[in-house]
Amino acid sequence: xxxxxxxxxxxxxxxxxxxxxxxxxxxxxxxxxxxxxxxxxxxxxxxxxxxxxxxxxxxxxxxxxxxxxxxxxxxxxxxxxxxxxxxxxxxxxxxxxxxxxxxxxxxxxxxxxxxxxxxxxxxxxxxxxxxxxxxxxxxxxxxxxxxxxxxxxxxxxxxxxxxxxxxxxxxxxxxxxxxxxxxxxxx
Amino acid sequence: xxxxxxxxxxxxxxxxxxxxxxxxxxxxxxxxxxxxxxxxxxxxxxxxxxxxxxxxxxxxxxxxxxxxxxxxxxxxxxxxxxxxxxxxxxxxxxxxxxxxxxxxxxxxxxxxxxxxxxxxxxxxxxxxxxxxxxxxxxxxxxxxxxxxxxxxxxxxxxxxxxxxxxxxxxxxxxxxxxxxxxxxxxx
Numbered sequence: 001x002x003x004x005x006x007x008x009x010x011x012x013x014x015x016x017x018x019x020x021x022x023x024x025x026x027x028x029x030x031x032x033x034x035x036x037x038x039x040x041x042x043x044x045x046x047x048x049x050x051x052x053x054x055x056x057x058x059x060x061x062x063x064x065x066x067x068x069x070x071x072x073x074x075x076x077x078x079x080x081x082x083x084x085x086x087x088x089x090x091x092x093x094x095x096x097x098x099x100x101x102x103x104x105x106x107x108x109x110x111x112x113x114x115x116x117x118x119x120x121x122x123x124x125x126x127x128x129x130x131x132x133x134x135x136x137x138x139x140x141x142x143x144x145x146x147x148x149x150x151x152x153x154x155x156x157x158x159x160x161x162x163x164x165x166x167x168x169x170x171x172x173x174x175x176x177x178x179x180x181x182x183x184x185x186x187x
Numbered sequence: 188x189x190x191x192x193x194x195x196x197x198x199x200x201x202x203x204x205x206x207x208x209x210x211x212x213x214x215x216x217x218x219x220x221x222x223x224x225x226x227x228x229x230x231x232x233x234x235x236x237x238x239x240x241x242x243x244x245x246x247x248x249x250x251x252x253x254x255x256x257x258x259x260x261x262x263x264x265x266x267x268x269x270x271x272x273x274x275x276x277x278x279x280x281x282x283x284x285x286x287x288x289x290x291x292x293x294x295x296x297x298x299x300x301x302x303x304x305x306x307x308x309x310x311x312x313x314x315x316x317x318x319x320x321x322x323x324x325x326x327x328x329x330x331x332x333x334x335x336x337x338x339x340x341x342x343x344x345x346x347x348x349x350x351x352x353x354x355x356x357x358x359x360x361x362x363x364x365x366x367x368x369x370x371x372x373x374x
Contacts, residue, residue: 006278034288036286087189099223116330123322128276
């Protein structure tokens with residue numbers, strides 16, 4: 001299994017729809033349906049992104065998720081850590097101390113400080129994290145946008161607007177919070 | 188679960204016993220028992236290291252595994268790839284092509300080339316791999332040795348010699364290959 005799973009991939013793709021010029025607000029269901037991925041999967045990811053301040057939720061029939069701060073201040077590493085937690089590249093079990101010649105004593109001189117094998121893994125992990133921290137959501141969105149037809153952002157905005165209007169109509173223009181927001185408030 | 192598992196940790200620790208001045212040859216069972224880890228686990232790892240040329244096996248009652256090339260020519264990345272295979276940090280599912288607005292068509296202009304999200308993950312992975320490739324087994328062994336009491340390498344050599352002698356005695360000084368080598372030849 002890959003270290004960074006589908007939740008990171010799906011989360012990043014859905015976040016891109018919240019970056020200007022396509023910017024939300026949007027429900028996690030709309031984001032998932034636009035992206036063509038599982039709504040229940042995305043519904044689990046967005047509260048983690050909200051907790052990390054990457055998105056912020058607003059209430060009301062036209063509420064939903066927006067970015068919690070400028071896309072240029074959100075790195076891929078921020079998103080990875082918010083979704084996956086800080087899972088280590090390598091989980092050192094301190095095997096060096098098990099050498100049979102130590103007779104169960106783990107001599108401080110030999111097994112003190114960080115294990116040399118753990119140290120190289122930590123350097124590799126830091127290098128990976130540094131690289132993920134170098135790319136922002138704004139940069140990703142600009143790259144994606146550069147490949148789109150010029151009218152595509154407007155098409156996306158229209159799609160979101162259509163979904164919101166349909167929801168408002170279905171509720172008789174209720175001013176209450178959308179179903180998703182209510183659900184999050186009373187888990 | 189960590190990306191690089193116990194097999195990498197155990198494999199690297201056992202390999203360190205094959206670096207001068209402690210250098211083998213040693214059976215995978217002796218290496219595992221010296222290190223205090225599971226012999227059956229190590230017995231599965233060493234054939235992979237042999238296939239990658241990291242270790243070489245010799246036959247005879249004093250045979251066993253030696254390093255297949257100088258420790259300064261074996262990087263941590265070599266060991267990781269030999270043991271784990273080249274498993275990706277991120278497994279791109281090409282989610283971008285699933286956007287509902289594409290109507291199942293995946294337009295070449297928008298979904299051609301590498302996905303921007305996949306690209307940043309590949310850069311992070313390469314950065315991690317570059318760091319693992321910067322550290323050699325010789326460097327690791329020197330770091331570990333610098334913490335050992337001066338007479339420890341001789342103690343290790345004596346331990347290996349004692350194991351071999353005991354095995355030779357048990358077989359009546361047979362000149363045939365040790366059990367492990369025979370077993371590997373006829374899997």
